[in-house]
Amino acid sequence: MSTEPTAQGARIRILIAEDQALVRRGTTVLLSMEADMQVVGQACDGVEAVAMAQQLRPDVVLMDLHMPRLGGVAATREITRSLPGTQVLVLTTLDDDETVFEAVRAGALGYLLKDVSEQELLDTIRALRRGESRLTPQIARKVMDQFRRLASGTEFAAAPALSGPEETLNEKEERILRLIAEGLSNRQIANTLFLAEGTIKNYVSRIMEKLHANTRTALAVISARQRRDT
Numbered sequence: 001m002s003t004e005p006t007a008q009g010a011r012i013r014i015l016i017a018e019d020q021a022l023v024r025r026g027t028t029v030l031l032s033m034e035a036d037m038q039v040v041g042q043a044c045d046g047v048e049a050v051a052m053a054q055q056l057r058p059d060v061v062l063m064d065l066h067m068p069r070l071g072g073v074a075a076t077r078e079i080t081r082s083l084p085g086t087q088v089l090v091l092t093t094l095d096d097d098e099t100v101f102e103a104v105r106a107g108a109l110g111y112l113l114k115d116v117s118e119q120e121l122l123d124t125i126r127a128l129r130r131g132e133s134r135l136t137p138q139i140a141r142k143v144m145d146q147f148r149r150l151a152s153g154t155e156f157a158a159a160p161a162l163s164g165p166e167e168t169l170n171e172k173e174e175r176i177l178r179l180i181a182e183g184l185s186n187r188q189i190a191n192t193l194f195l196a197e198g199t200i201k202n203y204v205s206r207i208m209e210k211l212h213a214n215t216r217t218a219l220a221v222i223s224a225r226q227r228r229d230t
Helices: 021-032 046-056 072-082 097-106 118-129 137-151 171-181 186-193 197-211 216-229
Strands: 012-017 037-043 060-063 087-092 110-113
Touching: 012 021, 012 046, 012 118, 021 037, 021 118, 037 046, 046 060, 046 072, 060 072, 060 118, 072 087, 072 097, 087 097, 087 118, 097 110, 097 137, 097 216, 110 118, 110 137, 171 186, 171 197, 171 216, 186 197, 197 216
Parallel strands: 012 037, 012 060, 060 087, 087 110
Antiparallel strands: none
């Protein structure tokens, strides 16, 4: 297994939210074998996941969706709302369209099915820590199909609602928004625009604030809406 260090040299702090004890313990053992990862907590339901995330402030929450008391989508929404520095990676058996889109709208930055390989799980956790989004191929196809429907104007009612009027983006922010909609990571955008990755992260945060979006997927949907209306 890879034990690559993070860019900052610090271990990735992970909270596991999973109601099945055997899966929870097995995942903990797997992640603990990586030199750049640290499991800081284990939650057995959504309520506990939110409480532990707010207390521990992990870098990544590994989130099951089917959990008692509070489901994974609602827990994801609460965590991403209150902890912008924490990324949520969904790890589930659920792949129906409604569940996928609800999890993404709630703020999940990654969505993997439980038949994923160990290496892909590890790679995805590292990608989320870098601010990238990762989806399994079948989930990515669902999301892209939804974007195509949005771009064609057939399902704009399903787009995330804005909480207030959008602010105008400057030329650089518009360019970055288009690159986000094309699926580029912060690092790829930085290379394209010859800027530092940290600068791009700041731009993305400012764009999200201006457009009242809490995920890169929501930004892509807004970009599709803007292209349709122009």
